[in-house]
Amino acid sequence: MLLISNGRVLDPxxxxxxxxxxxxxxxxxxxxxxxxxxxxxxxxxEIFDAAHLVVAPGFIDLHCHLREPxxxxxxxxxxxxxxAARGGFTAVCPMPNTRPVNxxxxxxxxxxxxxxxxxxxxVWPIGAASAGSKGEALAEIAAMKQAGIVAVSDxxxxxASAKLLRQVMDYCRALDLPVIDHCEDSSLFAGAVxxxxxxxxxxxxxxxxxxxxxxxxxxxxxxxxxxxxxxHIAHLSARASLELVRAARAKGLPVTCxxxxxxxxxxxxxxxxxxxxxxxxxxxxxxxxxxxxxGLIDGTVDAIATDHAPHxxxxxxxxxxxxxxxITGFETALxxxxxxxxxxxxxxxxxxxxxxxxxARVLGMKRRIxxxxxxxxxxxxxxxxxxxxxxxxxSKSRNSPFDGRSFRGAPMATIVAGRIAxxx
Ligand code: DOR
Ligand code: ZN
Numbered sequence: 001m002l003l004i005s006n007g008r009v010l011d012p013x014x015x016x017x018x019x020x021x022x023x024x025x026x027x028x029x030x031x032x033x034x035x036x037x038x039x040x041x042x043x044x045x046e047i048f049d050a051a052h053l054v055v056a057p058g059f060i061d062l063h064c065h066l067r068e069p070x071x072x073x074x075x076x077x078x079x080x081x082x083x084a085a086r087g088g089f090t091a092v093c094p095m096p097n098t099r100p101v102n103x104x105x106x107x108x109x110x111x112x113x114x115x116x117x118x119x120x121x122x123v124w125p126i127g128a129a130s131a132g133s134k135g136e137a138l139a140e141i142a143a144m145k146q147a148g149i150v151a152v153s154d155x156x157x158x159x160a161s162a163k164l165l166r167q168v169m170d171y172c173r174a175l176d177l178p179v180i181d182h183c184e185d186s187s188l189f190a191g192a193v194x195x196x197x198x199x200x201x202x203x204x205x206x207x208x209x210x211x212x213x214x215x216x217x218x219x220x221x222x223x224x225x226x227x228x229x230x231x232h233i234a235h236l237s238a239r240a241s242l243e244l245v246r247a248a249r250a251k252g253l254p255v256t257c258x259x260x261x262x263x264x265x266x267x268x269x270x271x272x273x274x275x276x277x278x279x280x281x282x283x284x285x286x287x288x289x290x291x292x293x294x295g296l297i298d299g300t301v302d303a304i305a306t307d308h309a310p311h312x313x314x315x316x317x318x319x320x321x322x323x324x325x326x327i328t329g330f331e332t333a334l335x336x337x338x339x340x341x342x343x344x345x346x347x348x349x350x351x352x353x354x355x356x357x358x359x360a361r362v363l364g365m366k367r368r369i370x371x372x373x374x375x376x377x378x379x380x381x382x383x384x385x386x387x388x389x390x391x392x393x394x395s396k397s398r399n400s401p402f403d404g405r406s407f408r409g410a411p412m413a414t415i416v417a418g419r420i421a422x423x424x
Pocket of ligand 1: 324
């Protein structure tokens with residue numbers, strides 16, 4: 001038994017924000033009550049004193065790369081989920097762009113077996129939409145669903161054609177799986193390494209316009225309407241994309257989207273000739289970044305997702321043009337979100353929603369703090385001052401543009417299935 005006492009419990013699903021004690025027994029929450037009232041029932045329990053801390057439902061990350069199998073020199077399920085736990089995440093959804101690609105049930109099963117042996121947090125794999133994510137034939141979606149995938153995506157690339165997307169969506173609609181698309185028009189993307197604009201000209205780097213993303217979002221929304229399948233837009237980065245999502249939702253279509261901490265924090269003006277500023281989609285214009293923040297506030301955005309994309313130094317420490325896209329993200333996500341709260345733009349409740357019930361809804365699940373719910377909780381401080389040092393990260397990789405940045409607020413404990421997976 002574990003008693004979380006004296007915390008400020010924030011539960012976006014019910015709107016509750018109150019001092020409460022929470023008792024966990026086995027892998028579940030067994031009681032939630034005003035402070036002190038669980039004393040009799042919790043005799044012998046381990047006690048976590050959460051005084052001055054926020055106790056939230058367990059954070060879910062819809063989008064990350066754990067690199068196993070095949071990319072173990074950059075990350076493993078063990079190191080990646082340890083970094084996730086340090087970031088407050090209790091469940092993470094690894095994308096299928098591993099080697100081999102997670103496009104069949106035996107890869108899915110091997111990921112889940114490995115996770116049950118070494119993972120700090122829950123691992124909910126995403127399966128490929130097409131075989132090898134090559135954009136030709138369908139992947140073994142039904143068999144992967146049986147094995148435990150929670151969604152499909154060809155992330156790393158877009159689902160290649162409207163025709164293939166239609167097939168994937170017809171299939172996933174029947175299986176009740178969301179389709180997550182990395183939206184990108186490949187003809188505009190080709191050869192570009194950052195957002196097109198003054199800064200790309202200044203740096204002499206090939207740029208891509210925002211339409212690289214929004215053209216693909218428009219395609220996806222229309223195929224979504226044709227098939228009535230759930231569509232989730234990955235790492236949305238442009239105002240035009242957000243407007244398409246807003247319009248689709250106004251029509252009642254099941255379209256959701258996520259935004260990453262780096263896209264709501266940085267802009268293309270921050271890009272330096274340093275591959276820690278190279279990710280896909282690239283950092284956007286200031287106008288787009290501000291639109292993303294507006295979307296986080298007004299509910300158009302459903303989830304904050306990290307797109308944690310580790311790459312070992314041997315890959316990343318090369319010329320900007322030659323480096324792979326991607327930055328790490330688990331350990332800085334909450335603190336970057338809290339920056340929006342301190343600057344008065346986002347409410348703390350809404351921020352917690354974007355890490356909990358929001359992503360849960362995308363997956364057709366619920367996340368709340370109540371009796372009989374899974375014992376997953378994220379406990380964080382809103383005033384702990386600290387500095388992120390990439391070299392001290394639990395990740396195997398160091399590729400973060402936030403190395404050396406000071407933050408206010410941090411995860412203090414991550415509780416998964418009733419057990420403390422991380423304690424600061
Ligand atoms: O920045 C990115 N990194 N974007 C992607 O789409 C893929 C990811 C990766 O796998 O490194
Ligand atoms: Zn992607």
